[in-house]
Amino acid sequence: MPSGSNAKRERQYEHIKDSAKDRGESDKRAKEIASRTVNKERARSGESKAASRTSTRDMPSSRRGGQRSHSGAQGPTRDQLYNEARQRGIKGRSTMSKAQLSKALGR
Template sequence: MSKGSSRKREQQYEQIKENAIEHGVSDHRAEEVAARAAHGGKTRSGSQGPTRDQLYEEARLRGIGGRSSMTKAELRKALDDH
């Protein structure tokens, strides 16, 4: 995590990263998913935000049910509410 991160975000990052690795995601991918989630879904490009597939993967890692039929907006809301 970056130097200016809050302790809460650092803990969230570590928890998501560990969960992703436990579910068989590569270390590199787990770090990407955790960083994105810990920063509120912001990507480096900043243009469109995460793709539907990226949101779906995060929802899968968090155990959100019904995700396969959700739209991008619904996935985003479910992740925000979770």
């Protein structure tokens, strides 16, 4: 649990952590997801000393609800495609765009 939190944030942290575990995340990953979410909510509501611009001006985590996960319509990121191309030994991968990598991998 992030330091300097109140009882509400502790309950929120536990709820998010339990939800992540129910989805099959590891204990370490569930704690990371919960901490990041709670810290962002604290920053948005002015409970933290320092807050990044994206924390305060971005869409709230509760409303976003996984809209930016990489399993959506856009598919894997360029870096994910690049790593797969590297594992398969595809030549010229470092200069390829996301579309070119996708085509070279047969997607």
